[in-house]
Amino acid sequence: MRKFKNLNRAQVKKLASGLAKKYSGKDVVIGLVGELGAGKTTFTKDFGSFLGIKKIKSPTFIIGSTYPLKNQTLYHYDFYRLSDSKQLRPLGFEEIFKSKNRIVLIEWVDKFPKIAQVCDLIINLKPSGKNLRHVTLETRNSK
Template identity: 45%
Template structure:
């Protein structure tokens, strides 16, 4: 299933993120794909708002992986935010415990630059493509849910 969203502002991107998250019940893996500044981190901030995470969400470009505890009683207890921008290869992420992260059913995993680790992305990954769209504040998001 593929769905397209057009966002006209940073705020709208966060709103769309919340709407998308409402469609998930348990743990999930979201792979965000798109150029620098296309809105992947803004989207993740929207996810943080959806789960009422108080700690500000910033790009984990240098640390690669950041964990955020979800305060409310929910199936998902931790948002794991991964940024593959500086990753040299998939092996590096495996060494950081990627498989253990995926196997933990309490985790919601969001991966920026997911196309860089295509060969180790689980088949149930929901891919979201971010693109610039005509105006400087417009973004197109194409969400591709996996076939079950």
């Protein structure tokens, strides 16, 4: 587990870019955890921006978006409005997880422990001041 204390906005962006660089061209499932406004979408936008995605939408009202990249696909989900694991079925995770060359980022992944379990990386964001965040990175499956 890697822990970062009191990161400002620029430092969070740097961390997100660093991870995007690390996982570019690889397969990874990243779960984002943290209270409302913790910075999960912001992190995803910074991550996507490094990979050349100009406009990552805020998925609060759309549950999921797909962004085709040159050699890869980035999937962004937000489980906030889902209440029952049955609602996961139409999202087609089984296929997505089996597919190659995909990066999956899931906000509020902790709502569904079964999905959280298969994440390669869990990013926890916690406000520690007006513009500061404590960030922890928990890697699994040796990624």
